[in-house]
Amino acid sequence: MRRITAISCALAFVVGVSPAIAGECANPNALGTSRTLVIDSGAHPRLGAMQYSETLPLGPHEVVLTFDDGPLPPYTTRILDILKSECVKATYFLVGSMAQHAPELVRRIHQEGHTIGTHSLRHPLPFDRMPLAQAEQEIDGGITAVGAVLSDPAALAPFFRFPGLGRTSAAENYLASRSLVTWSVDIVADDWFRQITANEIARRAIQRIEARGQGMLLLHDIHPATALALPTILKELKARGYRIVHVVPSGLGRPATVTDPQQWVMRSGRARPTAEATSPSVSPRQAMPSQAPRAKAPIGRGQSAQAETATPACNSFGLIAAVLAFGCQNSTGHQLSLTPNRPAS
Numbered sequence: 357m358r359r360i361t362a363i364s365c366a367l368a369f370v371v372g373v374s375p376a377i378a379g380e381c382a383n384p385n386a387l388g389t390s391r392t393l394v395i396d397s398g399a400h401p402r403l404g405a406m407q408y409s410e411t412l413p414l415g416p417h418e419v420v421l422t423f424d425d426g427p428l429p430p431y432t433t434r435i436l437d438i439l440k441s442e443c444v445k446a447t448y449f450l451v452g453s454m455a456q457h458a459p460e461l462v463r464r465i466h467q468e469g470h471t472i473g474t475h476s477l478r479h480p481l482p483f484d485r486m487p488l489a490q491a492e493q494e495i496d497g498g499i500t501a502v503g504a505v506l507s508d509p510a511a512l513a514p515f516f517r518f519p520g521l522g523r524t525s526a527a528e529n530y531l532a533s534r535s536l537v538t539w540s541v542d543i544v545a546d547d548w549f550r551q552i553t554a555n556e557i558a559r560r561a562i563q564r565i566e567a568r569g570q571g572m573l574l575l576h577d578i579h580p581a582t583a584l585a586l587p588t589i590l591k592e593l594k595a596r597g598y599r600i601v602h603v604v605p606s607g608l609g610r611p612a613t614v615t616d617p618q619q620w621v622m623r624s625g626r627a628r629p630t631a632e633a634t635s636p637s638v639s640p641r642q643a644m645p646s647q648a649p650r651a652k653a654p655i656g657r658g659q660s661a662q663a664e665t666a667t668p669a670c671n672s673f674g675l676i677a678a679v680l681a682f683g684c685q686n687s688t689g690h691q692l693s694l695t696p697n698r699p700a701s
């Protein structure tokens with residue numbers, strides 16, 4: 357037994373997983389996490405089929421879950437509960453100012469084995485119209501803020517996602533110079549849309565995953581509708597034979613997963629997002645992941661999320677909105693920077 361334990365610990369170290377990941381799943385019917393994909397941040401600096409020529413080297417029926425804009429109770433809490441019950445590991449892109457207001461949730465995300473990247477300090481929009489110096493401050497500020505909450509540099513992955521996917525070549529080059537991987541997205545579920553229901557989020561997520569056959573899914577853990585939709589999404593993924601992949605960065609004692617370079621390349625033969633997946637039903641100016649959650653009431657069973665779904669509009673959001681006011685005030689002028697299936701120039 358002692359030998360088995362020693363081997364298990366050694367394996368956990370080699371693949372770089374935390375005890376939370378290595379532990380057994382208490383739910384025998386859980387979706388689970390099928391494998392850990394270790395990526396080298398220097399080898400593939402930009403990922404995501406919607407904007408780049410490379411994306412994660414996933415196999416058929418493999419899905420990576422990502423959550424942006426949090427943490428924000430009670431929705432982040434609820435989503436963590438769901439992921440835990442299904443033994444699913446995800447990647448979070450945290451906003452620095454949000455992390456400062458909910459440090460206990462940041463620590464919980466880490467303790468439960470999820471990957472933590474960053475999403476700027478204050479989520480200003482439009483990110484792609486800011487001077488580079490300001491973009492750099494936002495990038496660095498987010499990393500500093502989240503890192504301070506975690507108080508462990510190794511706990512923070514060198515992963516970054518632009519607010520509103522507002523990329524610029526200059527900002528991408530800055531990220532690459534810091535060995536940070538820029539994450540875009542393969543599949544969206546429109547969970548930031550005004551008045552979208554939980555059922556519709558789940559329907560779009562599953563439809564678009566099915567159309568593509570695999571991919572990195574973008575969700576937001578600040579929206580009640582997303583929390584309500586997540587159980588259905590996970591249930592449908594399992595029923596349809598999909599597997600969850602957990603992505604972590606390579607590092608000391610954690611070599612990158614061996615892959616073929618062609619696995620990272622978007623190819624014309626691969627299924628791509630449908631027209632619906634890349635053509636929001638609202639105008640591009642509305643089609644923004646909002647950093648301004650309209651948190652009102654705890655999630656209850658059967659509760660309609662429609663009335664509480666976040667909106668890009670900037671109104672009474674209380675303290676968090678005040679912290680994020682810069683981005684909120686500017687969000688109405690944002691042009692969505694999605695360039696579906698076209699490599700970044």
Ligand SMILES: [Zn+2]
Nearest residue numbers: 424519520645
């Ligand atoms: Zn965002």
